[in-house]
Amino acid sequence: VWKQLWRVTERCAIVLQIVDARNPIFYLSADLRVMVEEEMGKKMIIVINKSDYLTSKQRRMWGAYFAKENIECVFFSAWEEQRKERVNDASGAEHLLSREELLAYLKMTAAKYNIAPSERFNNTVQYGTVGFPNVGKSSLINVLLGSATSQHGVNRVGVASQPGKTKHFQTLLVPGEDDMMLCDCPGLVFPSFVSSTADMIAAGVYPIAQMRNHWPVVGLICQRIAREVLN
Numbered sequence: 001v002w003k004q005l006w007r008v009t010e011r012c013a014i015v016l017q018i019v020d021a022r023n024p025i026f027y028l029s030a031d032l033r034v035m036v037e038e039e040m041g042k043k044m045i046i047v048i049n050k051s052d053y054l055t056s057k058q059r060r061m062w063g064a065y066f067a068k069e070n071i072e073c074v075f076f077s078a079w080e081e082q083r084k085e086r087v088n089d090a091s092g093a094e095h096l097l098s099r100e101e102l103l104a105y106l107k108m109t110a111a112k113y114n115i116a117p118s119e120r121f122n123n124t125v126q127y128g129t130v131g132f133p134n135v136g137k138s139s140l141i142n143v144l145l146g147s148a149t150s151q152h153g154v155n156r157v158g159v160a161s162q163p164g165k166t167k168h169f170q171t172l173l174v175p176g177e178d179d180m181m182l183c184d185c186p187g188l189v190f191p192s193f194v195s196s197t198a199d200m201i202a203a204g205v206y207p208i209a210q211m212r213n214h215w216p217v218v219g220l221i222c223q224r225i226a227r228e229v230l231n
Contacts, residue, residue, distance in 0.1 A: 012128030046073035059094035078139035133187030
């Protein structure tokens with residue numbers, strides 16, 4: 001599976017690291033960002049998916065945090081976009097992007113960094129999508145592919161409630177955007193010295209069906225959530 005990650009980062013000029021808005025730091029791999037930007041000299045954008053869970057204030061605070069860390073990020077909600085009932089805060093840069101806005105942002109980024117379509121990949125710019133399992137990566141890709149996918153003969157990406165639905169590297173042309181190709185990587189649990197199995201279960205990264213003992217997760221939840229909230 002890690003070979004799939006290498007294939008995506010090797011062929012793509014722009015890499016989207018998808019994180020879950022409910023705990024962006026947990027899902028953000030700093031090592032991957034260093035590899036892509038500093039070692040490979042490519043562009044990475046952090047897409048904070050499931051941002052409908054955040055209030056406008058929370059999005060502004062996360063936006064300020066990532067700006068301070070010099071990390072480029074955008075806020076998105078595949079679920080809200082699929083419902084077409086986006087909660088849009090137009091007061092600042094931290095509003096939820098629509099499908100059209102996100103596609104335009106990706107094309108603008110390619111133009112900003114002089115990334116031209118590659119003849120090697122059928123005159124397209126390759127955009128890689130990487131991230132932990134269960135961050136909504138497949139749902140985001142389906143939104144970008146749009147409702148016209150069936151008319152263009154493009155297969156949608158499979159989505160499931162359990163983590164790790166995507167098993168293989170795959171490429172997908174964006175309908176109506178002949179110069180844009182998405183390269184999807186299977187979800188990967190990136191190495192961390194601070195994340196326990198309980199952390200991964202609570203974050204939806206580790207399949208509950210494989211859980212052997214639920215008490216560490218219960219204890220973790222009790223530590224992080226006030227008693228009056230649980231009551």
